[in-house]
Amino acid sequence: MTARTARPVLSATFRAAAVLAVVVPSxxxxxxAGAARTAAPGLAAGSATAGSATAGSxxxxxxxxxxxxxxxxxxxxxxxxxxxxxxxxxESTPVTVRISSITPQVLQPGQDLQISATITNTTxxxxxxxxxxxxxxxxxxxxxxxVAEWAQRGLTDRAxxxxxxxxxxxxxxxxxxxxxxxxxxxxxxxxxxxxxxWGPRGMAVGVxxxxxxxxxxxxxxxxxxxxxxxxQVPVSVVVPFVGPATAPVPRPSPEETEKPxPxPxPxxxxxxxxxxxxxxxxxxxxxxxxxAEGGRLRRMLAAASVDDAVTLAVDPSLLVAADSGSATAxxxxxxxxxxxxxxxxxALPWADPDVAAVQHAGEDELLRVAADHPRExxxxxxxxxWSADPGTxxxxxxxxxxxxGAGAMVTAPQQAQERTEALQQVATSSGDVTTIAPDAVxxxxxxxxxxxxxxxxxAQRALADLAIVARATVLPAGVVLAPDRETAPDRETLAxxxxxLRSSPxxxxxxxxxxxxxxxxxxxxxxxxxxxxxxxxxxxSVTALADAREDARSFAEVLDDPDxxxxxxxxxxxxxxxxxxxxxxKARTVLVRQTVEHVRERTQGLSIVETSDLNVIATTSDxxxxxxxxxxxxxxxxxxxxxxxxxxxxxSFTTPVLDPGDTAxxxxxxxxANCDVVVEVALVGPSGQxxxxxxxxxxxxxxxxxxxGTIVVGILxxxxxxxxxxxxxxxxxxxxRGARTVAEADAPVSLPVLGGTPTxxxxxxxxxxxxxxxxxGGDAR
Numbered sequence: 100m101t102a103r104t105a106r107p108v109l110s111a112t113f114r115a116a117a118v119l120a121v122v123v124p125s126x127x128x129x130x131x132a133g134a135a136r137t138a139a140p141g142l143a144a145g146s147a148t149a150g151s152a153t154a155g156s157x158x159x160x161x162x163x164x165x166x167x168x169x170x171x172x173x174x175x176x177x178x179x180x181x182x183x184x185x186x187x188x189x190e191s192t193p194v195t196v197r198i199s200s201i202t203p204q205v206l207q208p209g210q211d212l213q214i215s216a217t218i219t220n221t222t223x224x225x226x227x228x229x230x231x232x233x234x235x236x237x238x239x240x241x242x243x244x245x246v247a248e249w250a251q252r253g254l255t256d257r258a259x260x261x262x263x264x265x266x267x268x269x270x271x272x273x274x275x276x277x278x279x280x281x282x283x284x285x286x287x288x289x290x291x292x293x294x295x296x297w298g299p300r301g302m303a304v305g306v307x308x309x310x311x312x313x314x315x316x317x318x319x320x321x322x323x324x325x326x327x328x329x330x331q332v333p334v335s336v337v338v339p340f341v342g343p344a345t346a347p348v349p350r351p352s353p354e355e356t357e358k359p360x361p362x363p364x365p366x367x368x369x370x371x372x373x374x375x376x377x378x379x380x381x382x383x384x385x386x387x388x389x390x391a392e393g394g395r396l397r398r399m400l401a402a403a404s405v406d407d408a409v410t411l412a413v414d415p416s417l418l419v420a421a422d423s424g425s426a427t428a429x430x431x432x433x434x435x436x437x438x439x440x441x442x443x444x445x446a447l448p449w450a451d452p453d454v455a456a457v458q459h460a461g462e463d464e465l466l467r468v469a470a471d472h473p474r475e476x477x478x479x480x481x482x483x484x485w486s487a488d489p490g491t492x493x494x495x496x497x498x499x500x501x502x503x504g505a506g507a508m509v510t511a512p513q514q515a516q517e518r519t520e521a522l523q524q525v526a527t528s529s530g531d532v533t534t535i536a537p538d539a540v541x542x543x544x545x546x547x548x549x550x551x552x553x554x555x556x557x558a559q560r561a562l563a564d565l566a567i568v569a570r571a572t573v574l575p576a577g578v579v580l581a582p583d584r585e586t587a588p589d590r591e592t593l594a595x596x597x598x599x600l601r602s603s604p605x606x607x608x609x610x611x612x613x614x615x616x617x618x619x620x621x622x623x624x625x626x627x628x629x630x631x632x633x634x635x636x637x638x639x640s641v642t643a644l645a646d647a648r649e650d651a652r653s654f655a656e657v658l659d660d661p662d663x664x665x666x667x668x669x670x671x672x673x674x675x676x677x678x679x680x681x682x683x684x685k686a687r688t689v690l691v692r693q694t695v696e697h698v699r700e701r702t703q704g705l706s707i708v709e710t711s712d713l714n715v716i717a718t719t720s721d722x723x724x725x726x727x728x729x730x731x732x733x734x735x736x737x738x739x740x741x742x743x744x745x746x747x748x749x750x751s752f753t754t755p756v757l758d759p760g761d762t763a764x765x766x767x768x769x770x771x772a773n774c775d776v777v778v779e780v781a782l783v784g785p786s787g788q789x790x791x792x793x794x795x796x797x798x799x800x801x802x803x804x805x806x807x808g809t810i811v812v813g814i815l816x817x818x819x820x821x822x823x824x825x826x827x828x829x830x831x832x833x834x835x836r837g838a839r840t841v842a843e844a845d846a847p848v849s850l851p852v853l854g855g856t857p858t859x860x861x862x863x864x865x866x867x868x869x870x871x872x873x874x875x876g877g878d879a880r
Contacts, residue, residue, distance in 0.1 A: 192254050194226065194271075194306045194314030195219040199278075200555045201302075204562065204599050205321045208292045212283040216304050218314065219276040226271040229308045233281050234259035235320060236301030237290060243519075246319070246563045247540070249301045254315050258303040262287050294326045297605075298570065299563035318556045319563040321603070329605040332569045333577040335521075335614045336545075336597065337410045337509065337537075338403045339485055340396060340435065341451045341584050342417040343389065344679035345382030346375040346690055347670045349697045374690040375671070375697075386424050390431035398587035400434055402545075403442065405594035406601075410611040411444040412483050412509070414451045415474030416670075436476055443610035445483035445506070446474055449669075451584075452676035453636055454484055454499040454508070455492065459629070460641035463502035465648075469673050470503035484508040485584070487632070487678045491534065494527040494626035501529060506615060508532070509581055512539035519568045520621040521579040522614055527626050533615070537581035540564060545580060545588040545596055554595035561596050562603050569605035576617030577609070584678065634681035640691045641676070647698040648672045653788040654702040657736045668698060704730040705757065705791040707738075707780055713798040715747070715770050722766040726782060726791075728757045736790050739781045740766050746774040746800055770802040 200215040214233060220226045236259030240246050252258075263283045271277055281304070290300065300322055305315040323329070389396040396417075403409045413435070421432035448454075448469035457466050470482045482505040486492050489511045500508050513536040521538065524531045541564060544557045568578060580596075582588055600608040651668050655661035671694050680687040708725040728734055734757040740749045750767030776798050782791035 192314045193222050195221055196304055196306055196314045196316035197553055198304055198316050198318050198556050199553055201318060201559055204558065205323045205603055207323050208325055209285050211285050212288060212320065213280065214304060215280045216316065217276055217278050218306050220271045220273055223273045225273055226308055229267045229271055229306055231265045231279050231281060232261045232305050232307065233263040233283055234303040234305060235262045239296060239298045239300060243564050243567050246299060246567065250317055250560060252317060254312060258305060258315060259301050290322050292324050294324055297323045297327045297329055298566045319559040321559065321562050321566065323604055329569050330574050331605055331607040332565050332574060333609045333613050334565065334600050334606050335410060335577055335579050335609050335611045337412055337579060337581040337611050338399050339412045339584050340399060340417055341414045342420050343382045343385035344378065344677055344683055345420060346378040346674040347667060348376055348379050349671060374686060374693050378690060383424050386420060386428045390421065390428045395585065395587050396431060400438060402588040402590045402593045404438055405590060406597040406608065407441055408597065408608040408610055409442060411439060411442050412447055412485060413439065413444055413477060414447045415477050416450045418476060439476060443612060444480050446477040446480040447483060447485060448503055450673040450677045452673060453487060453678050455488055455496045455632060456636040456641055457676060458495045458499045459631060460638035462641050462645040463499060465645055465676065466499050466502045468669055472669060481506050486510045491525060491624065491627055493629040495629055497525055497527050497532040497626055498529055500532045507535050509535045512537040512542050514539045519578055520575040520619055522576040522617060522619040523621045524619055524623045525626050526623050531623060535579055537579045541580045542582060545593045546582050546586045554592045557592050558595040558599035562599050565606050573620045576619050577614030579614060634684060636676065643695050644672045644675065644691060647695045651698050651701040653784060654790050656784045656786060657734045657790050658732060668701065671698060705734055705736065705782055707782055707791055707794045709794055710796050712796050715768065715798055715800045716802065718770050718802045720768050722768050724764050724766060724780060726757055726762045726764060728759050731759055733758050736782045736784055738764055739783055741779045742776050744774055744776040746772040747776050747798060770800040773803055774800050776800065
């Protein structure tokens, strides 16, 4: 098949465009221009050249007119162009062509176009009389779809008009590679210098022999007229740095560190081989591999170092893990810290937690813990969230932005060509949330490992797409290139793209903060319905981790140094939440279970000694309880005794400081009635939380036994007194008491005369007078 027989049939639209290319310029620019353009040959599909040349000579391509651009600048409408025969699958061609450089990247009037390429003969036979041709498609592209279609065309599809042809002076041997440099003089470019016609055009380098096209590489010519001052699109490149799935080895609790180390037993050995220990050991090896030459993290750092405009998003736990890892990992940590010092850097939450899993479980406190975790070298960095799922996150997931106090969430790259705006607002029940949607096409360009693409062609493609963006009616707040966690950009490709962004008149390489500071041009979206991704940690597991952590924190409130007691707890709880664990769901399940068990061990150490059931027969009595402290530090908790019935109440008492060992506490009880009552005893912290397992016992109250006995004794005493008096009265005078009465009767009835003595004679009393005197009992005798 020859190049002439391979050319497609021109469509009616293309013929009309060709006629307009001749007629309209003559009407606009005058007869001279029209005459010059009508003198040009028709728009053949790269078949004929103006002549042939020997190796190294330059032949001007056919003089082709530039159609007048009738679309107003910035409309973004799709304009039909003669781009036909799209091939979906790449072809295997006899000759491979790779474009290594295009100079200048942005071509202006009066400049020569120089293209360097390598051609490789993939066949087993030498290639005789090979010719290398530069094709130009002089129609400006209006949409990003057109840019993509041009890149996807196949070997036999239209490549434009030949602008330059060179003939190799020597045969190309089988499987041999040769470099060529082709220079299209400015006079052969033939692109319009009218203002407003800047933008991308198709370009290709083909190899043919004996009239048959054998290989082709496509790219773009980026045209900029001298009188144009196009607007600049802010473009930011963001590279995430996260480590492998890991877990910190559980630290012994403070009381365990002071105990002597026991002799290891088989059980201890099995415990040491826990999921956390296994994960930590595996992560150390993986981190060494990732930071070694050719490793993902090493390649990411190399790519990010191409320009200070590249923004970094770093998981702070990665630096800690690298510092304690191998020598290779430690060197990587030093290099990453250096890059952090020269690049704008955002901090991912500690351990890169799965935001969707945490939010779907309603445990946004864990996300706040991860965001607020102390982070060396990143204390001043703003927090950035990074979605692990395709598409726009649901409302629950987006709520993590507010929970973590983050500036935005980076979502999966967006595929829609018409939506180039990276900065987007998504409506949720708690307000609008800012998301950053990387451009899928541009991101793929810097991460694609297709050997057909080169840094030079990738840079041209990026500028071609961005030229379409820059011509939009409203300029976006920015465009973002952001690979995912597991994909490292190619360093040379990214360097070429960033250099192109800096040199192009319609782009500007900026850090991510410049994009976030802009105003989104996209309408506010509604968050999609809640979805759960494959590999996402279950809500029950997230809740179990959150509850275990909260229990440990509550227990630590009774200690004088709660922070020291809780050291390492947050790291343990956050580790199983990492996105990296999605790839290992079975190992993650075991890790979650063991983490919950180990964290809950920190809630043990205080206990209430069981007591037997109680019989109470008094109105007031004392209850003696014992609290045991197995920790090595004092605890400050309150003992709460709670009878379940009102027949028993507890008097006032104070719980002393619970020193290590047993502490006896006396509790006053007051019984009000006979009853059987259950008494619950708890040990609580300052916030009323239980810090020991509560106990309960039964009490049988009989306080009326004491009261009845007292009454009976009182009655008996009163009866005894009454009986004694009555008995005395009934018995009358005894001989002893009667003798005393007679003696008293004979005694003087009056006192002696003043100055007298008792021995003075007593006057005699007549018998009748004596009889009239009252006796001792008060009765007259």
